[in-house]
Amino acid sequence: xxxxxxxxxxxxxxxxxxxxxxxxxxxxxxxxxxxxxxxxxxxxxxxxxxxxxxxxxxxxxxxxxxxxxxxxxxxxxxxxxxxxxxxxxxxxxxxxxxxxxxxxxxxxxxxxxxxxxxxxxxxxxxxxxxxxxxxxxxxxxxxxxxxxxxxxxxxxxxxxxxxxxxxxxxxxxxxxxxxxxxxxxxxxxxxxxxxxxxxxxxxxxxxxxxxxxxxxxxxxxxxxxxxxxxxxxxxxxxxxxxxxxxxxxxxxxxxx
Amino acid sequence: xxxxxxxxxxxxxxxxxxxxxxxxxxxxxxxxxxxxxxxxxxxxxxxxxxxxxxxxxxxxxxxxxxxxxxxxxxxxxxxxxxxxxxxxxxxxxxxxxxxxxxxxxxxxxxxxxxxxxxxxxxxxxxxxxxxxxxxxxxxxxxxxxxxxxxxxxxxxxxxxxxxxxxxxxxxxxxxxxxxxxxxxxxxxxxxxxxxxxxxxxxxxxxxxxxxxxxxxxxxxxxxxxxxxxxxxxxxxxxxxxxxxxxxxxxxxxxxx
DNA sequence: CGCTCACTTGAAGCAAATCAATTAGTGTGG
DNA sequence: CCACACTAATTGATTTGCTTCAAGTGAGCG
Numbered sequence: 419x420x421x422x423x424x425x426x427x428x429x430x431x432x433x434x435x436x437x438x439x440x441x442x443x444x445x446x447x448x449x450x451x452x453x454x455x456x457x458x459x460x461x462x463x464x465x466x467x468x469x470x471x472x473x474x475x476x477x478x479x480x481x482x483x484x485x486x487x488x489x490x491x492x493x494x495x496x497x498x499x500x501x502x503x504x505x506x507x508x509x510x511x512x513x514x515x516x517x518x519x520x521x522x523x524x525x526x527x528x529x530x531x532x533x534x535x536x537x538x539x540x541x542x543x544x545x546x547x548x549x550x551x552x553x554x555x556x557x558x559x560x561x562x563x564x565x566x567x568x569x570x571x572x573x574x575x576x577x578x579x580x581x582x583x584x585x586x587x588x589x590x591x592x593x594x595x596x597x598x599x600x601x602x603x604x605x606x607x608x609x610x611x612x613x614x615x616x617x618x619x620x621x622x623x624x625x626x627x628x629x630x631x632x633x634x635x636x637x638x639x640x641x642x643x644x645x646x647x648x649x650x651x652x653x654x655x656x657x658x659x660x661x662x663x664x665x666x667x668x669x670x671x672x673x674x
Numbered sequence: 675x676x677x678x679x680x681x682x683x684x685x686x687x688x689x690x691x692x693x694x695x696x697x698x699x700x701x702x703x704x705x706x707x708x709x710x711x712x713x714x715x716x717x718x719x720x721x722x723x724x725x726x727x728x729x730x731x732x733x734x735x736x737x738x739x740x741x742x743x744x745x746x747x748x749x750x751x752x753x754x755x756x757x758x759x760x761x762x763x764x765x766x767x768x769x770x771x772x773x774x775x776x777x778x779x780x781x782x783x784x785x786x787x788x789x790x791x792x793x794x795x796x797x798x799x800x801x802x803x804x805x806x807x808x809x810x811x812x813x814x815x816x817x818x819x820x821x822x823x824x825x826x827x828x829x830x831x832x833x834x835x836x837x838x839x840x841x842x843x844x845x846x847x848x849x850x851x852x853x854x855x856x857x858x859x860x861x862x863x864x865x866x867x868x869x870x871x872x873x874x875x876x877x878x879x880x881x882x883x884x885x886x887x888x889x890x891x892x893x894x895x896x897x898x899x900x901x902x903x904x905x906x907x908x909x910x911x912x913x914x915x916x917x918x919x920x921x922x923x924x925x926x927x928x929x930x
Numbered sequence: 931c932g933c934t935c936a937c938t939t940g941a942a943g944c945a946a947a948t949c950a951a952t953t954a955g956t957g958t959g960g
Numbered sequence: 961c962c963a964c965a966c967t968a969a970t971t972g973a974t975t976t977g978c979t980t981c982a983a984g985t986g987a988g989c990g
Contacts, residue, residue, distance in 0.1 A: 560773075
């Protein structure tokens, strides 16, 4: 939980020059406002795989933007079973669910080496008084999170194993494309077990479904590496008509 | 979608005197600020059962607070299957998921005769510039919605039929208690079918589970009327230890 | 009164969970 | 560099909780 800023070289990377800024909080801010935002953002030492960003019950002080790598969030019930509630990729904000009672309702852990921007919330609120657009931006981001949680809900409640996994992969593919990564070849940062948990399935079902997709020629996998061969068909299984693909406009819609 | 204000008698009921105001948006505002808020709130003609408040794709202009009755929200997939995403009781706000692209991602329909406050969002944002607390309040409400969506997710993904229904009932009970209704006797505004859809189960499973609860002496039902006989045991099934019950403090935690 | 709609109850079928065994990577220390 | 343990993933066999199909029942209503 150290919050000290890191090497100068990293400090230079400000919102203005960050290639993620049109996915992230500064979206829609002008250069002057972005400077102000830059002044309150702390860059943290990158987290190593398995390190916690925060844990359930921690006091809420900041929201975080992923710069590189990925973070998963999960809640734990009293019986001890976990539910993964979110997967956050570069340009996405997390910690928003902690505002309402100043306490994190979930834990956040790095799935790989991950660097982040830390944005102290109180200071952000102060700053927002002089930069009205910021408020609006935050509303949009939170609103989007609500809407996408609902999509995930739908996915888990109504679909079968094939549809769930297909939707998960398509969602990932869409978000990666937005970040200028390949939409057909990527590395899963989640394990089969995590994917299963996220989708409400067991590891065996995930594995079998991957195998089936593979034997049907939809994709190839090699452990965590995935190569999608037939994006159209996979989208069809996921329940997204081809022509609806671009409905996933800048503010992506499906899963997380 | 008529927005005209109604009879004077109803108009008099302002936030200041509304007994729900400590559950709703004005929470934490002083009297002066509440007056300002009152000026922008429109009271709508009550909705009859089955009437839409808004539908998927409608342009977003306002958020709504339930004054009495109840509203359900649901999304529809391209295949046409529905997923109920929320049940809103008096004092709760809905429409927050539409901010991010100015379009409602779900439909909202009255489950019974329901009266609402309409709060035009643009005007609310303007007002918020002079009443900073309002922003904070909105953040809290949205944050709470995110957190509770995640709880619902957990419920649907990880629990079995009994646990789901028990958690649903306990959540309802807790929220009703907060509104000074009985926590053990109440009227379900949702049908068995809706409850099933909400929890990712079929109507038959809901019915059977109610029957089992009844034969175990946990509760009695008569159509939509529910009388909980053993709140403790029901909470235990729902996976909430007794001593954790009051964790559901003013900002309730479980389902919706 | 008879129609409909919401709910209940039973029996059969099935998708995914569980149990179990094997294989493939990953990391550790000698 | 190889043996060792350990974890992640795959695949098969079996079980099971929920769904589906089917046949009532009972409340509400024109």
